[in-house]
Amino acid sequence: MEVLKGVHSIDHSEEKDHSLETWILDCAEGVVLIDGGMTPQAVENIAAELKLMKRGWRDVKLILVTHKHGDHIKNLPKLKEVTGAPIKAQKLEAPLIENAVGVKIEGLDDKQVIPYCGGIEVIWVPGHSEGNSCYYLKKQKAIIAGDPIFGDPNCNITAPPEKYCLDIKQATKEMERLLKYDFNHILYTHGKDIIGGAKVKVKELVDRTR
Numbered sequence: 001m002e003v004l005k006g007v008h009s010i011d012h013s014e015e016k017d018h019s020l021e022t023w024i025l026d027c028a029e030g031v032v033l034i035d036g037g038m039t040p041q042a043v044e045n046i047a048a049e050l051k052l053m054k055r056g057w058r059d060v061k062l063i064l065v066t067h068k069h070g071d072h073i074k075n076l077p078k079l080k081e082v083t084g085a086p087i088k089a090q091k092l093e094a095p096l097i098e099n100a101v102g103v104k105i106e107g108l109d110d111k112q113v114i115p116y117c118g119g120i121e122v123i124w125v126p127g128h129s130e131g132n133s134c135y136y137l138k139k140q141k142a143i144i145a146g147d148p149i150f151g152d153p154n155c156n157i158t159a160p161p162e163k164y165c166l167d168i169k170q171a172t173k174e175m176e177r178l179l180k181y182d183f184n185h186i187l188y189t190h191g192k193d194i195i196g197g198a199k200v201k202v203k204e205l206v207d208r209t210r
């Protein structure tokens, strides 16, 4: 569904208490997909959303990935096949993803601005994984966060759970990187997206975990 103008969020999960999201940006330059889910059903879900947007696989011009975990990357070979689009991730994460899925992943620098959709800035937030990253949408003042924060169906947010993190101390500390950005909305993978007032909630979380 379209959660912000030009920003679609898809929840692939069948369990209501543990969402698994991917995102589609509908831009003048074409469509940008962020993360791809892990099941054939997730590919179907993306196809259905593209259809609703009156778009198709070949309109996808770029695929961005937040990090290397299976629920975000397992569909990349299939998505590469149907879209032909380049796939990019933060430069520490790119080779790890490439090794895991066997398709070419191009590296991105921290704070690099991708010239799509009014500017998409890479925010590197290490700790959950080596090159875990968020994507800041300048035009919408939104952060597509992936996994540096987790939440629940009621928008209660936390640091990512230790069992899923490379380095929980680093993951918790580095959440503060998000606060350098001017944002109102945060869309993350596991939990309900926060539309409006998101920066205040992230600031509270950072203060609480210091």
Ligand SMILES: [Zn+2]
Binding pocket: 067, 069, 128, 147, 164
């Ligand atoms: Zn993860």
